Amino acid sequence: MKNPFKFGTVVDGAFFTDREKELQSIGQLLESENHLVLISPRRFGKTSLVCKALQYIDRPVIMVNLQSVTTVAELAALLLKRVFKIYPFEKIKHAMTHFRFIPTFSVNPMTDGVDVAFQPGSDNNVVLEDVLMLIEKLGEKNKFVVVLDEFQEIVDLEKGLDKYLRSVMQLQHNVNYIFLGSQESMMTEIFEKKKSPFYHFGVLMRLPKIPYDDFFRYLSKRFAPMVLEQPEQIAEEILSFTQCHPYYTQQLAFQVWNMLEQKNDVEKLVDHAVDELTRLHDFDYERIWMAMNKTDRHILAVLAQNITSPLNSRRGIPTSTAFSALKRLSRQGYVIKNEKYEIDDPFFARWIYYRSL
Ligand SMILES: Nc1ncnc2c1ncn2[C@@H]1O[C@H](COP(=O)(O)OP(=O)(O)OP(=O)(O)O)[C@@H](O)[C@H]1O
Ligand SMILES: [Mg+2]
16 A cells, blocks of 8 residues: 655645635635745744645736745746746747847757847846836736745845835736745844835735644555554644644654555554654764754753743743844744744754753
8 A cells, every 4th residue: 555644744634634714815815915924943834734725726926935036037037937937939929029138048958948048237127127017917817816835034135125126016916926935034124113114915815734634544544555443543643733733734644554464463563653754864963963052952942852942941031032043043944933943853852851851
């Protein structure tokens, strides 16, 4: 039997669960003139959710990840390249007469796709505006959806780009933008701070973990053919360890399934799988740990013991220092905040916990 769990890349079909409410909200939003801002910590399922929502609509879609570009001209070129994937150059060249800087095109012999580049020295903002206005024009027939992943990177791309981008985007009527981001604090600055050009530019949605009951059913059903007796027990043990984190739940379930296939005893199986995965990452965790300062290590050690609020742990660290450490660790993605602060990666938490014993 094929392992029914998947982690790391976009999930769809049988690998995808729940998110009914979110799918409905995104669907409604895309039918309106509004834009969506979707925020969650890393690997909660933003990309999978958006891809799923887009399957239900018949609209041209462009997706770019801002982490994969280093200049505004590269961003413009990437967007244009995506346009050509939907509409061949020959068919739309008449719509490009407004371009103030002419890009160069070359056929990539490896992929047969078209590579696009703007000459050095072109005015970056103008180039980006021209591409966005092309998308606007093409969207007259069928409105575009443009997904900008890791949008918080906009801040580092070029000074003042946010202001310029907003001034162009607000004139567009044939595009719905979806802004994705995993840096909660930066995304909030961009979309929630009054002074920011993107203040309230889109409907803000925070993606939570997958609800327990749904994940429980999902896991039990998939383990049922493997462990006829107690699939629910396995599901429960997995979720109690991962706390419903979408990625780590799938990762642990994948491991447990593999171990079951090797005819391991169900007794303590989840524990063994957790140990195995923790050991597998030992080297990475060690490296991360060694690069951290003492305060960060202390905070993580307290969190790994599952103490409700690390700010209350009186071990000689002033509350303000503990608070800035928590903020720093959140920015770096090691800590996430739900009802309380917690370590994002439960295997790392386990590793830290063992260390402090
Ligand atoms: N709806 C879902 N059902 C089941 N598993 C899911 C779901 N959404 C996400 N996952 C799990 O989480 C993993 C990460 O999903 P995805 O890449 O969509 O998240 P992301 O938030 O876009 O991550 P990143 O921050 O790395 O961009 C998937 O590979 C899968 O294992
Ligand atoms: Mg993603």
